[in-house]
Amino acid sequence: MEKLPKEQTINMRRKFLCDSCPLFYSNSPLKIVKASKQYMYDEEGNKYLDCINNVAHVGHCHPYVVNEGSKQMALLSTNIRFLHDNLVILAERIISTMPSSLSVVYFVNSGSEANDLALRLARCHTKSKDVVTLDHAYHGHVTSLIEISPMKLRMMAKNCDVPIQPYVHIAPCPDVYRGKYRDCDFPATEDLSQKYADDVQRIIDDIKAEGRKPACYIAESLQSCGGQIIYPKDYMKKVFRYIREAGGVCIADEVQVGFGRVGSHMWAFQVHDVIPDIVTMGKPMGNGHPVSAVVTTPEISASFQALGTSYFNTFGGNPVSCAIALAVMDVMENERLMQNAKEVGQILLIKLKNLMENHPLVGDVRGIGFFIGIDLVLDRNSRQPATEEASCIVESLKRNGIILSREGPYNNILKFKPPMCFDKENADYLVEKLGEALTEIEQKSNH
Numbered sequence: 001m002e003k004l005p006k007e008q009t010i011n012m013r014r015k016f017l018c019d020s021c022p023l024f025y026s027n028s029p030l031k032i033v034k035a036s037k038q039y040m041y042d043e044e045g046n047k048y049l050d051c052i053n054n055v056a057h058v059g060h061c062h063p064y065v066v067n068e069g070s071k072q073m074a075l076l077s078t079n080i081r082f083l084h085d086n087l088v089i090l091a092e093r094i095i096s097t098m099p100s101s102l103s104v105v106y107f108v109n110s111g112s113e114a115n116d117l118a119l120r121l122a123r124c125h126t127k128s129k130d131v132v133t134l135d136h137a138y139h140g141h142v143t144s145l146i147e148i149s150p151m152k153l154r155m156m157a158k159n160c161d162v163p164i165q166p167y168v169h170i171a172p173c174p175d176v177y178r179g180k181y182r183d184c185d186f187p188a189t190e191d192l193s194q195k196y197a198d199d200v201q202r203i204i205d206d207i208k209a210e211g212r213k214p215a216c217y218i219a220e221s222l223q224s225c226g227g228q229i230i231y232p233k234d235y236m237k238k239v240f241r242y243i244r245e246a247g248g249v250c251i252a253d254e255v256q257v258g259f260g261r262v263g264s265h266m267w268a269f270q271v272h273d274v275i276p277d278i279v280t281m282g283k284p285m286g287n288g289h290p291v292s293a294v295v296t297t298p299e300i301s302a303s304f305q306a307l308g309t310s311y312f313n314t315f316g317g318n319p320v321s322c323a324i325a326l327a328v329m330d331v332m333e334n335e336r337l338m339q340n341a342k343e344v345g346q347i348l349l350i351k352l353k354n355l356m357e358n359h360p361l362v363g364d365v366r367g368i369g370f371f372i373g374i375d376l377v378l379d380r381n382s383r384q385p386a387t388e389e390a391s392c393i394v395e396s397l398k399r400n401g402i403i404l405s406r407e408g409p410y411n412n413i414l415k416f417k418p419p420m421c422f423d424k425e426n427a428d429y430l431v432e433k434l435g436e437a438l439t440e441i442e443q444k445s446n447h
């Protein structure tokens with residue numbers, strides 16, 4: 001294909017594409033032309049260490065995944081109304097990683113599609129419409145999910161009046177560093193998981209007071225979009241119990257955090273020792289190819305079937321997507337990538353926490369496996385977010401060939417979600433350059 005000069009690519013993008021999607025590094029966007037393992041390369045051949053692409057799960061363009069996908073593409077790609085081995089083998093393989101109650105798979109094409117279907121399943125099973133969602137959550141771009149994604153609702157609210165639907169209920173995000181109940185505001189003996197869970201119970205009571213019941217509680221098993229949040233111990237257990245007691249079901253959105261990212265488990269809900277009723281997965285599943293899935297119980301699936309409408313999805317579960325997802329799972333096992341996330345993630349977490357000794361800008365470092373957040377603050381007591389400083393650090397790292405990004409309601413949290421082959425040397429380099437960037441900015445602003 002013809003290669004365009006970078007300026008022309010920028011101009012054509014401005015001219016022909018919608019500008020609702022901001023580019024990374026919008027002042028000087030990167031034109032990435034190839035990638036391999038945990039590295040990306042721009043059009044001038046500059047190499048970048050990728051610390052954010054959780055989609056390129058087993059490494060960018062992994063040759064085995066590429067080969068399995070191309071082989072199947074040359075053979076057959078069609079819909080799931082024909083029998084195909086890839087479909088059933090992949091379903092069985094995913095189920096084998098789940099608790100035994102979760103044994104029915106629906107294949108779809110994106111995280112949004114997976115969460116939309118999860119909502120449909122929950123509503124159909126419970127015959128209710130009310131959804132309890134977490135503040136700052138993002139669950140997808142389709143209409144049904146924007147309604148339950150406070151992160152987007154808030155952004156839209158800045159520009160226009162976006163009413164929260166009467167069947168959507170926003171519970172506080174159980175963030176003990178920056179949320180409604182902060183660890184620094186209570187004695188260490190206080191159970192903050194209970195306080196956050198009590199808020200969910202209050203929402204349930206309000207729904208019941210209006211003569212309804214919750215259809216579902218939906219949450220990422222660890223909240224990515226809200227700023228890499230690790231919920232307090234037992235919060236999920238309590239909330240799952242309350243929702244079920246009220247007749248609702250529990251949906252774990254594993255679109256970002258699933259597939260072994262946490263290192264200790266295949267699914268992040270397992271960290272909390274809970275069993276959801278519906279699990280959604282996407283991004284990492286196809287290593288860049290669009291393939292996603294919903295897994296649920298036979299009972300919920302039966303309620304959906306009882307509707308009598310057949311469920312058909314043109315591309316979901318096609319043999320190419322399934323071959324690719326199977327190849328991703330092969331590579332994870334063969335290259336022991338969960339083990340890598342566990343070991344390297346732990347080393348990195350310790351090194352990042354050590355940065356706190358010399359860098360007052362670092363207010364909190366939290367994480368598990370290859371899911372780490374670094375909350376930057378202007379002052380450790382007030383925890384006032386260091387948004388500008390976070391932006392400068394991201395730019396400084398870019399100059400050193402490191403792609404890192406930021407998120408959270410104040411955009412002050414550095415997020416780390418690299419391909420699972422990120423290694424110890426990468427961790428050393430990241431910590432070294434992050435330390436330098438922190439020093440530089442602290443000296444400038446006299447921290």
Ligand SMILES: Cc1ncc(COP(=O)(O)O)c(C=O)c1O
Pocket residue numbers: 110111112113115138139140141220224225253255256282283
């Ligand atoms: C937690 C979470 N759920 C769902 C989605 C939607 O996935 P997709 O963009 O594949 O539709 C995203 C996307 O960023 C996500 O982060």
